[in-house]
């Protein structure tokens with residue numbers, strides 16, 4: 001233990017040196033005089049490179065080293081959250097990043113398949129003080145003993161599972177299990193579905209996979225960023241810390257409702273409305289309504305014009321519409337084709353009239369005159385108004401607002417469920433309160449309408465050219481400031497995002513974007529048409545068919561990891577089945593893997609929760625709990641609803657403790673009545689999950705976990721909502737109720 005402590009102390013010293021150096025480099029770069037685009041670029045390269053290092057160093061500070069591998073061939077490696085090299089000429093690796101190939105036996109080797117290992121050690125540390133060692137002998141011919149051998153490597157896992165929760169998810173790099181490791185390191189191509197019951201580590205696997213892919217596929221993914229989609233803001237806050245602690249920042253975390261830049265979806269839908277809006281039929285309805293907006297006059301529009309009246313009749317409009325539709329461009333991009341066709345036809349009409357030869361000869365107007373007439377028609381405000389009427393330029397917001405006021409191409413009941421009351425304020429679309437279920441519809445509308453982004457693309461290209469032009473100078477400068485110590489891969493050749501190893505200036509310009517991970521994620525967040533390098537969807541069973549369409553657009557390569565549990569589906573529009581969600585997009589080209597060990601919920605609680613699910617589905621098989629606590633879940637009946645707040649306050653008083661996290665999960669309709677009874681509890685739309693007591697609606701509890709959970713009035717929960725709520729606790733579960741307990745929920749009464 002002393003030796004390992006000395007080693008960790010050495011790592012800390014080394015890290016401190018690296019930090020100081022990177023900090024100094026940032027300061028020096030910020031102090032540099034910026035006189036032109038080149039010096040600005042140089043400064044930005046330096047700042048970005050060194051800030052990236054600082055972020056990685058900070059994230060590695062805790063648990064610098066948690067494992068050690070002795071190989072049969074004599075090699076001996078320490079494993080940590082990030083790779084660090086010594087300050088010698090050979091840049092000797094001191095500790096290897098957990099994601100490196102050489103670290104794999106730490107997670108996978110068994111006595112049966114030792115993967116070249118002689119011995120594996122788990123180091124337990126607290127704030128970098130070594131508190132325990134667990135050694136496993138994988139080569140039985142090995143006679144050497146350290147005194148820390150035993151078959152209790154599981155003790156490290158069980159200790160992690162038993163530890164008090166903090167309200168923030170932690171990484172599991174020290175105890176990743178073999179079946180999880182295989183998923184984390186699975187090839188990135190294609191769609192991988194990870195299914196598993198509550199607490200099987202799906203979220204943990206998804207996040208570690210993101211970190212692994214960014215490490216192993218840096219070239220490919222860092223510049224395109226990885227999108228991680230979670231069900232609600234509370235969940236994102238819960239998992240938000242995990243990735244930086246793994247050393248990754250090239251990630252955008254978002255709920256599906258946040259994926260239409262510029263729109264904050266703060267409204268709420270009725271369950272019926274959310275279900276209709278999520279249904280795939282909406283795509284057809286929107287497309288059909290848009291075709292209706294490409295109208296024909298009935299019978300004609302009469303346009304006053306300086307050179308005489310113009311008649312825009314059905315035939316002209318129909319021919320123009322056909323021409324525009326034949327381009328197969330989105331509505332707004334096809335509009336100029338419609339406009340040109342109308343202008344041509346009206347010009348012809350006017351020319352025919354003005355140049356008419358009463359003696360039947362050819363038109364009397366020459367080409368120049370005809371061109372002048374055409375120009376005047378094209379400039380006519382009357383003509384523009386007519387074009388606008390028949391083929392309006394639309395924003396997604398306008399179009400969807402109009403649609404929701406008068407939904408068409410839907411069954412009457414569906415239209416009634418989503419219809420919004422007419423609002424005649426001129427600023428309506430801006431003031432419209434969008435709901436989460438509207439966001440995929442806005443995205444669909446944006447696709448149908450098309451965006452004229454030629455100006456933005458031209459500006460981007462100009463910037464890129466500028467970067468390429470100056471890149472050569474940056475190569476030299478970057479070489480001077482290269483950081484050799486930070487090992488981001490095993491092989492010596494791969495420098496940490498250093499510019500000097502690039503072959504040409506153009507690639508540097510590309511790489512320059514890569515360097516600032518956060519910028520990539522930020523740019524992605526602001527760009528509706530961004531194509532992410534990999535997309536991870538957590539609680540994927542809740543994603544509606546329309547939201548899948550949006551997500552697939554964000555990932556044209558279909559490099560995706562989807563994790564979820566159909567049995568936990570509770571959103572009204574949730575797709576539920578993988579087939580329904582994926583077939584429209586990838587047919588049967590997806591792979592499903594099941595995780596079946598529950599790391600969170602002790603068997604006592606899992607048995608009670610599973611019985612609830614089995615009441616509606618007798619064939620249901622829950623995941624197997626990895627531990628039991630001997631603490632049985634209980635129920636307490638309260639005489640009358642108005643006594644519930646006081647009974648809750650009492651129960652919370654018994655259960656709460658400053659070191660532990662307690663969640664009270666109650667039907668949304670009861671929250672207002674219960675909040676005053678728990679003045680200390682965090683509550684509301686974005687509750688602070690680190691506080692000792694949190695009051696949540698069922699939908700907010702999705703994906704989270706707590707030491708203890710109190711479920712209030714379970715009769716008010718949807719069946720799957722109740723299953724989710726009951727499976728959030730790592731230690732104890734209690735239920736308070738006035739109404740009869742739902743069928744299947746059988747608990748000890750106290």
Ligand SMILES: Nc1ncnc2c1ncn2[C@@H]1O[C@H](COP(=O)(O)OP(=O)(O)OP(=O)(O)O)[C@@H](O)[C@H]1O
Pocket residue numbers: 157160161170171172175176177180196197198199200201202203204205565599600702703704705727
């Ligand atoms: N290998 C592991 N080592 C330590 N802890 C683990 C491991 N795998 C999972 N856990 C822990 O188990 C708990 C449940 O994991 P996670 O939240 O990822 O499950 P989930 O499958 O997403 O659950 P749910 O579907 O209920 O949201 C977490 O506290 C996680 O840290």
